Amino acid sequence: MISEGRAERRKPPRVTVVTPTYNRADLIGLTIQSVLSQTFRDFEYLIIDDGSSDTTEAVVLGFGDPRLVYLRHENRGEAATTNRGWAMARGEYFAVLSSDDLVTPNWLERIVALMDEKPELLVAYPDYDVIDGAGCRQQDILLPDYDRDLMIGCFRTIPGVGTLIRRATLPDMHRLRNPDYRHAPDLDSWLHLSLRGPFARLPERLASWRSHAGSITVAERNRARADELLRIASRFFDTSGLPADVIRLRRFAMAEAQALAAWILQDSNPLRAALHLRQSYSISPAQLSFVPAYWRREEQPDNRFLLRLLVRSLRHRTLRRLRSVAMRLPARVRRPLRRGAEQLGLVAPIPASMTPPAAPPPPPVESNAPLPAPLSVDVTPPAEASALPPAPLGDEAQQRLDALLPQLRDDLSAFRHIVAPLSPTPTVLNHLRAGVHRLATPSLGLLMSRAIDHLPSRIDHLLLLPWISGVGGSETVTARLIEALRRLRDEAGICIIAPDGSQPATGARHHNGIAFLGLSDIDASMDDGARQEILDRILIQRRPGTVHCINSRIGWLAFRDRARQYAADSALFANIYSDIRLGDGAPAALYYYDFLPHCIEHLAGVLGDNFTILRKAAAAFGAGASAGERMHVVRTPVIGLGGGDPARDLRLFQPSAERRSLWLSRIAAEKRLDIVARLAERLPARRFEMFGDSGMASVDLSELRAQPNVTIPGAFRSLGDIAMDGFDSYVFTTSGEGMPVALLEVAACGLPVIAPDIGGIGEFVTDDTGWLVPTAGTVAQYADALAQIEAAPEEARRRVQAAQALLLRDYSRDALDRSLASIPGYLGRSDDRH
């Protein structure tokens, strides 16, 4: 538990405004100013920089408003950046504002008032105007009153700048936008949101959309955008479980998508645009009755018009290329070709306009006239419907259905007067036969059953681990935790699951006497999605009293997505260790900060082996005091593991006549091996011996090997294999750390410790218990500490004893048991304990 209570007690703001930005240093200042000057003040403002290379960061940080949070990550695209804001948002309402758009000072006041007044609304959107790059107003946009069928059936869903979403009603939606889409992820998002609740227009101009050369919408009106729109339409209707009255809109929406693609391409590729328009009519000859006049399609291009466009296209594109090729041909070949082309009329002057007859753009709309009431589909039956051939069926299904046909025909004859779609026409009967399928029993269901069969019928305490191993710091922590659980709980109720793909198939059913299931043993080829679904089902079926995730990615994903549901039955716990950042300060992928912010309020506890990381998490994720109280330090025991007096495991410091330093840790790139190399170079009379395993990682050791006074014995089985008497000091170097277990173990062995103030190290190593060098420790500081140890062995002995006193207090087996017992809910109810 964080005793200092530094975690701020903050109530979530009502609104979260997110601005994804990329290289908008010139315009983002105006956007920020317009948000921060809102008359409604209860909001948080997240600006997420998608890896800008200009001065965007400096502009944003220049504001210094406490409601403004600046975050930065490597370039991921606008949709992914917006999704990060969505995931981090705490507000009941959510808005995305592009970094070149503006809002009026009363924007939030007005739109929040509307949402508050009508709690049934999911989305509210205002009217807005279009401004140019200099901020001059060009056009007023009065949006239609959207409803679901208008949005889907017309495939034009464009609530614009200043739209507010009721985020609190979408706890199961983990991303707002599909990052697969680059040009219109917002359209896709609105389509899906239209299934979730009503939209409402606020007929007031509260925002400005900037149209300028850098705007993606203007600059990229091209084929990729058109193709993406078609993809969005198609994939939207592939969504499983769509309501039937949405599915019926499919062909209308697909036709509208084709028409929209035609509009997009009309300037750059009129032939293709005409083909899209033809396709639109082919899909649906009629438009829905409530399509507004300004969204009516152009007339269907006839064959003659297409031919004309084809000729123009040939002239404009193909002939230009052919001409460049022909110019390289000999004149005697080129001239007859030219004459032939002239006779065909292919080399006539190219007309100035390549566009088809007037095709006014559908949006923006400049009218707020009420739209006709939706849902009166007045179309004629497609002529080709009755000619649809029956699809072939599987033999057994065919026989079963054929046997049923007399009954079906009889029923349909009876129903046709009251349920028109069940008229027993040849078309309907053919469709029935063509569409027949069987209730699927997907293999995932079988895998789930097999996984559940592997498990004990009762699970009191479930550990989710990435793999079972004895190598590594977190593995050591886990092994000692498992031993503690065996002491403190009924062993029969404990279970370990390794759901991640990192655990190889071993066939093991037990680990140290505890029931064990590795999902790779069920099927090693499963992807993460399948693994998560199986774990999900296990958690539902078994409903363990305690679920503790220690570094399992699948476990974290399950927590992130479903912690609220699991928490109804299980006390959820997760471990966090360290805050690893990449070289440029960006977060490394799939560390705790990708998961914890999204499920922290549903966890019964967050466990860490040091205060520092817990404080950091509490502060970073805005967790209030209540979340702070659920954070617990569980220190890793290194002495008294066998159950005896822990003091017997401590060795006194023995000054060595030799100048030899021990380096012992996992050998990895982030361990600042460069410092060791330069230290060895600076102190040629001192020897450095480096113990540790590099695992699967490839680490460049050439700099170290170049030093004659450095030896790298590498991996070791246990500390007992290392002759500690020969060393006078322990040098620890790293750039990112939690609380290294090796450091504690070496302190127990009686060596003075020199380590950097990184992660939780400063909680153990101080100027009283060792030599703590600053975070970015220099070679000189390490050398100075070594000189002090050489010069004053008595002081070194005193500091070692002080460190060991800390070990006795906090790092024994009994201390671990006490820590676990003090965590509410971790060991279950008192009558569950062993």
Add this chain to the structure above:
Amino acid sequence: MTGIDLSVVLAVGREAAALHATLFALRRAAGALAPGIGIEVLLLHDPDTSDLAARFAGDMDAMCLRPLALIDPLDAQRHAVASARGRYLAFLTAGDLCSGNLLTEAMCVIGREDLRHSVWRPEVIVSCGRNYFDLALDTVLQEPMLNQAAGAGLLQSCPYATCFFAHRAVYQRVPFPMADARRDWLDVDAWWIANCLGAGIAQRILAGTALYRWNAEQPLPYATRIGPSTLFNPYVMP
């Protein structure tokens, strides 16, 4: 009528046309039964649709139509089981049309088998759209026998038809999982089927029968999801 053999629990929905169609089909199926078999239809309605239920309540041929107010949408099925008088209970939603032979086949099964260990379903489910021109027809052949392994798969695949009937003892032995519904795991039917399978109660079909589903409106509850899985949640983005 000597007693109630079969209670049909019918979720009234919000459209008179759909309710009328369901009752039409039920009356047709009941008309094919031998005389003396008592059938009641419980019109399960919420406060907004009490007028609709009242409009259709009363005796209709051999069937007794009785309104049943829905107090808690998440408690619908259990409430219906407690209120029904029949030895056997079937569940339908307005817009579901049973085939003309469904009740006849059901009564044949009742006469020859011990129904305390099975839930019975139509052999084929035919779904259709709102109007003829949609041609949104879908035909699903139901599996003759679902086994334990399919139980988990069931929750991952298309939902099994919500039309089924079973002996009252089955509903008492495996109650509807209302606690889960209150945790937002709303597809009570699917969970109930899974639990039935877990309890050794098989899902079986009435050979040669059909159920037609007119998708005039969403059945209750509107927003369903199966367990905490996102695979079949239509309201979560793909």
